[in-house]
Amino acid sequence: MNRKFFINTALGFAAGLGAARLVKSRQDRQRRLSFRNTGPRKVLIIGATSAIAAETARFFAAAGDDLFLVGRNPQKTAAVTNDLQVRGANRVEYRLQDLADTAQHANLLAAAIEWLGGLDIVLIAHGTLGNQKACQAGYDLTEKELTTNFLSVVSLLTPLANHFEQQQRGAIAVISSVAGDRGRQSNYVYGAAKAGVSAFLQGLRNRLAKSGVAVITIKPGFVDTPMTAGIEKGRLFVGPEVVAKGIYQAIETGQDVVYLPWFWGGIMTVIKHIPESIFKRLSL
Amino acid sequence: MKQYQSWGRYFKYTHQVHKIRWPGRAETVLQTTNRLVLPFGMGRSYGDSCLNDGGLLLDTTPMNRFMAFNRKKGLLRCEAGVTLAEILKVIVPHHWFLTVTPGTKFVTVGGAIANDVHGKNHACAGTFGCHVTQFELLRSSGERLLCSPAKNPDWFRATIGGLGLTGLILWAEIKLKPIAGPYIEEDIIKFGNLEEFFDIAAESEANYEYTVAWLDSLSHGQSLGKGLFMRGNPAKPPYTHMPHRPSGLRVTVPLNAPNFALNRLTMRAFNLLYYEKELSKIKRRLVHYEPFFYPLDAVHQWNRIYGPRGFMQYQCVVPYNDGYQAIKTIVHKMATSGLNPFLNVFKTFGDYPSPGLMSFPQKGVTLAIDFPNQGRATLDLQTEIDAIVREAGGVSGYAAKDSRISAADFQHFFPQWAEFSRFVDPKFSSSFWRRVTTR
Ligand SMILES: Cc1cc2nc3c(=O)[nH]c(=O)nc-3n(C[C@H](O)[C@H](O)[C@H](O)COP(=O)(O)OP(=O)(O)OC[C@H]3O[C@@H](n4cnc5c(N)ncnc54)[C@H](O)[C@@H]3O)c2cc1C
Ligand SMILES: NC(=O)c1ccc[n+]([C@@H]2O[C@H](COP(=O)([O-])OP(=O)(O)OC[C@H]3O[C@@H](n4cnc5c(N)ncnc54)[C@H](OP(=O)(O)O)[C@@H]3O)[C@@H](O)[C@H]2O)c1
Numbered sequence: 001m002n003r004k005f006f007i008n009t010a011l012g013f014a015a016g017l018g019a020a021r022l023v024k025s026r027q028d029r030q031r032r033l034s035f036r037n038t039g040p041r042k043v044l045i046i047g048a049t050s051a052i053a054a055e056t057a058r059f060f061a062a063a064g065d066d067l068f069l070v071g072r073n074p075q076k077t078a079a080v081t082n083d084l085q086v087r088g089a090n091r092v093e094y095r096l097q098d099l100a101d102t103a104q105h106a107n108l109l110a111a112a113i114e115w116l117g118g119l120d121i122v123l124i125a126h127g128t129l130g131n132q133k134a135c136q137a138g139y140d141l142t143e144k145e146l147t148t149n150f151l152s153v154v155s156l157l158t159p160l161a162n163h164f165e166q167q168q169r170g171a172i173a174v175i176s177s178v179a180g181d182r183g184r185q186s187n188y189v190y191g192a193a194k195a196g197v198s199a200f201l202q203g204l205r206n207r208l209a210k211s212g213v214a215v216i217t218i219k220p221g222f223v224d225t226p227m228t229a230g231i232e233k234g235r236l237f238v239g240p241e242v243v244a245k246g247i248y249q250a251i252e253t254g255q256d257v258v259y260l261p262w263f264w265g266g267i268m269t270v271i272k273h274i275p276e277s278i279f280k281r282l283s284l
Numbered sequence: 285m286k287q288y289q290s291w292g293r294y295f296k297y298t299h300q301v302h303k304i305r306w307p308g309r310a311e312t313v314l315q316t317t318n319r320l321v322l323p324f325g326m327g328r329s330y331g332d333s334c335l336n337d338g339g340l341l342l343d344t345t346p347m348n349r350f351m352a353f354n355r356k357k358g359l360l361r362c363e364a365g366v367t368l369a370e371i372l373k374v375i376v377p378h379h380w381f382l383t384v385t386p387g388t389k390f391v392t393v394g395g396a397i398a399n400d401v402h403g404k405n406h407a408c409a410g411t412f413g414c415h416v417t418q419f420e421l422l423r424s425s426g427e428r429l430l431c432s433p434a435k436n437p438d439w440f441r442a443t444i445g446g447l448g449l450t451g452l453i454l455w456a457e458i459k460l461k462p463i464a465g466p467y468i469e470e471d472i473i474k475f476g477n478l479e480e481f482f483d484i485a486a487e488s489e490a491n492y493e494y495t496v497a498w499l500d501s502l503s504h505g506q507s508l509g510k511g512l513f514m515r516g517n518p519a520k521p522p523y524t525h526m527p528h529r530p531s532g533l534r535v536t537v538p539l540n541a542p543n544f545a546l547n548r549l550t551m552r553a554f555n556l557l558y559y560e561k562e563l564s565k566i567k568r569r570l571v572h573y574e575p576f577f578y579p580l581d582a583v584h585q586w587n588r589i590y591g592p593r594g595f596m597q598y599q600c601v602v603p604y605n606d607g608y609q610a611i612k613t614i615v616h617k618m619a620t621s622g623l624n625p626f627l628n629v630f631k632t633f634g635d636y637p638s639p640g641l642m643s644f645p646q647k648g649v650t651l652a653i654d655f656p657n658q659g660r661a662t663l664d665l666q667t668e669i670d671a672i673v674r675e676a677g678g679v680s681g682y683a684a685k686d687s688r689i690s691a692a693d694f695q696h697f698f699p700q701w702a703e704f705s706r707f708v709d710p711k712f713s714s715s716f717w718r719r720v721t722t723r
Contacts, residue, residue, distance in 0.1 A: 086350035
C-alpha cells in the first residue's frame with residue numbers, strides 16, 4: 001500500500017463531496033449570521049501574527065471592523081496591527097502575551113473585552129509544530145507542546161464560552177488541524193493536541209447550540225507558512241490567504257467544522273476509514 | 285504553487301526558494317547560506333534579471349504588510365512585497381494614485397524599485413524611483429541601511445534600478461499623486477504610418493499626462509507603422525457617467541498552450557481586431573483606470589499563449605535627434621523579419637531625471653516588442669536592432685525586459701555598471717548580472 005494511492009483515491013472521493021458542498025454552502029450563505037449588527041464587529045484574534053490569522057484578519061479589516069490582537073513578538077504584532085489599520089480596520093489594538101502562561105488569560109480577555117466594548121467574534125490561531133523526535137526523547141518538550149496547542153486553548157475557551165453563552169450570540173472559531181483526525185508517527189504529539197482541541201470544540205458546540213453561538217472548528221491541511229518552512233512543499237500545499245478566505249466565510253456563515261481547502265474533507269474521510277491493522281504498518 | 289520563472293518563460297532554471305514573511309527569516313538565510321542569493325517579487329520581469337540559476341531566491345511576496353498611510357500628505361509606507369494592485373485597493377478610495385505605474389499592477393514595490401520602472405507619463409513624472417522617499421536595505425552582513433536622498437544617498441542611488449543586487453529592500457515609502465476619482469478621459473486616435481505617429485506624439489506632449497501607442501507590427505509598405513495612439517488625463521468630476529470597473533479576473537490562459545497557439549494567422553487576426561475595433565479616427569471616452577493602465581491584466585497568465593518555448597521582450601530607447609530614422613529602420617526590420625513580433629508599444633521618455641544610477645530611461649522614443657521564441661533568428665534580429673540603437677545614440681538592454689544582450693553591448697549602454705558593481709552585495713547575484721558582466 002502506498003501513500004500516493006490513498007491520496008489519489010481520496011482526491012477522487014473529495015471531488016464528489018465538493019459538488020455536494022457547493023450546494024450546501026449556497027444555502028448557508030443565505031442564512032448569514034444574525035449576530036451581524038450594523039456597526040463594526042468586535043473581533044478578538046489570538047495568535048494574530050500567525051500567517052493564517054493575519055491573512056484572515058485582513059478580511060475583517062477590509063470590512064471596517066474593530067480588532068484586538070494578541071501576539072507575543074513586539075515587532076511582528078505591531079507590524080500586523082499597522083497593516084490592518086491601513087487596510088481599513090475601524091480601530092486596532094494589540095497586547096503582547098506568551099499564551100503558554102495561562103495564568104494571564106483572564107486579564108488578557110478582560111482587557112480585550114473592555115477595549116472592544118464587547119465581543120462578537122474570536123479567532124484562536126496560535127500553535128507550534130514541535131519536533132516529534134525531540135518530543136519522543138523526553139516529556140518536557142511534549143508537555144510544552146501540549147500546553148501551547150491544547151491546554152492554552154482550553155484555558156482561553158473556558159471563560160470565553162461563558163461570556164458567549166451569556167450574551168447568546170457570536171462566533172468562536174479555533175484553528176485545529178487535519179493532523180488531529182488521526183494519529184501518525186510523524187507528528188502524533190501535535191496531532192493529539194489538535195485532536196483534543198477538536199473534541200473540546202465538538203462538546204462546546206453541542207453546549208452552545210441552544211444559545212445561538214457558533215462554534216467553528218477549522219481544519220486546514222497543508223499550508224505554506226513559517227510553521228511549515230522546513231517541510232518540502234508538495235502539490236497539496238496552499239497559501240495562507242486561501243485558507244484565510246475559507247475561515248472568514250466559515251465565520252460569516254456560522255459553519256460547524258470546515259476542512260480547508262475543502263478537498264481535505266475527502267482525504268481525511270478516506271484516511272479515517274483505513275483499518276487500524278493496516279494503518280499501523282504505513283509509514284505516515 | 286507559485287512557479288519561479290520569469291514572465292517570458294524562456295529560461296528554464298532551477299532554484300532553491302525561501303519564502304520571506306518576516307525580515308528575521310531573511311537574516312537567518314543570508315547568514316547561513318553558501319549560495320548566491322536574489323530577491324524575487326512577482327516574476328513580472330521578462331528575462332533573467334529575477335532569476336538566479338542554481339542559486340537561492342528570496343520570495344518577498346509574503347512580506348506584504350502596509351506600515352503607514354498618511355492620507356493628508358499622500359505618503360505610503362509598506363513592506364517590499366506589497367503589490368501595486370494591493371496599494372491601489374487601499375489608496376484609490378482615498379483619492380490617491382500611484383505617481384508612476386508600469387503596464388501591469390501585479391508587481392511588487394521591491395521589484396518596481398529594483399528596475400526603476402516607468403509608465404505612460406515619463407515626461408511629467410519620471411520613473412517609480414523618483415517618488416521613493418526612503419527605504420530600508422538589508423545587506424548579507426546583517427547591516428541595515430536606511431536610505432533616502434539625505435541618508436546614505438549613494439546606496440539610495442545604487443538601489444533604485446539596482447537589479448536586486450545591492451541587498452534586500454525590506455520596506456519603502458512612496459509619494460502618491462492626488463486624483464479626483466478613478467476615471468481617465470481617454471482619446472484613441474488611429475495613425476496610418478510612423479510620420480503620423482510622431483506628429484500626434486509631439487502634439488500631445490503638452491496637454492496629455494499619459495501617452496502610449498500600439499503598433500501593428502505586421503503591416504509593411506504603405507501602412508508600415510500603422511496603429512493606435514492612446515492619450516489621457518485624469519478625469520475631473522462631474523462625470524458624464526460612471527464607467528464600471530471590469531470585474532476581477534475573467535480569463536486565464538491554460539497551462540502550456542501549444543506552441544502553435546500563436547501562429548501568424550491568429551496574430552494577424554488579433555492585430556486587425558485591435559485596429560479595426562476603433563472605427564472613427566478619434567474616439568474620446570471616459571474609462572476606469574484599470575483598462576487604461578492595465579489592459580493586459582484582464583487576461584491572467586497571458587504569457588502562456590506563447591507556449592512552452594516562451595517569448596522575449598525587446599525594449600530600446602532612441603533619442604529624437606535623428607529624424608526618427610532609427611525607429612523607422614527598426615520597425616521595418618521587425619515587420620519584414622517573419623519572426624512574428626506581436627505586441628508593440630511606443631512610449632516617450634522626457635527629461636525627468638531619476639536618482640537611480642542604473643536607471644534605463646533617457647529622453648527619446650521607446651519601443652517595446654514581444655517576440656515569440658524562434659531560436660537563433662529571434663536572437664540575431666535583436667542583436668541587429670542593438671546595432672541600430674547603438675548607432676543612433678540610444679539605449680537597449682533594459683533589465684526588466686532583456687533576455688539576450690551581450691556583455692559588450694550592455695557595458696556600452698550602461699557604462700556606469702563598473703561604478704555600480706561596487707555596491708553589489710557579495711552574496712547577491714542574478715543570472716542576468718552574470719551574463720552581462722562576464723565576457
Ligand atoms: C504586462 C507587463 C507590463 C509591463 N509594463 C512595464 C512598463 O510599462 N514599464 C516598465 O518599466 N516595466 C514594465 N514591466 C516590467 C515590470 O514592471 C518589471 O519587470 C518589474 O520590476 C517587475 O516587478 P516584480 O515584483 O515582478 O519583480 P521581479 O520580476 O520578481 O524582480 C525584478 C527585480 O527586482 C528585484 N527585487 C524584487 N524584490 C526586491 C526586494 N525586496 N529588494 C531588492 N530587490 C528586489 C529582483 O531581484 C529583480 O532584480 C511590465 C511587465 C509586464 C509583465
Ligand atoms: N501551516 C499548516 O500547514 C497548518 C496546518 C493545519 C493547522 N495549522 C494551524 O494553524 C495555526 C496557525 O499557524 P500558521 O500556519 O499560521 O503558522 P505560523 O505563522 O507559524 O503561526 C503560528 C503562530 O503561533 C504563535 N505562537 C506559538 N506559540 C505561542 C505562544 N506560546 N504564545 C503566543 N503565540 C504563540 C506564533 O507566534 P510568533 O510569531 O511570535 O512565533 C505564531 O504567530 C496553528 O494553530 C497551526 O497549528 C497550520
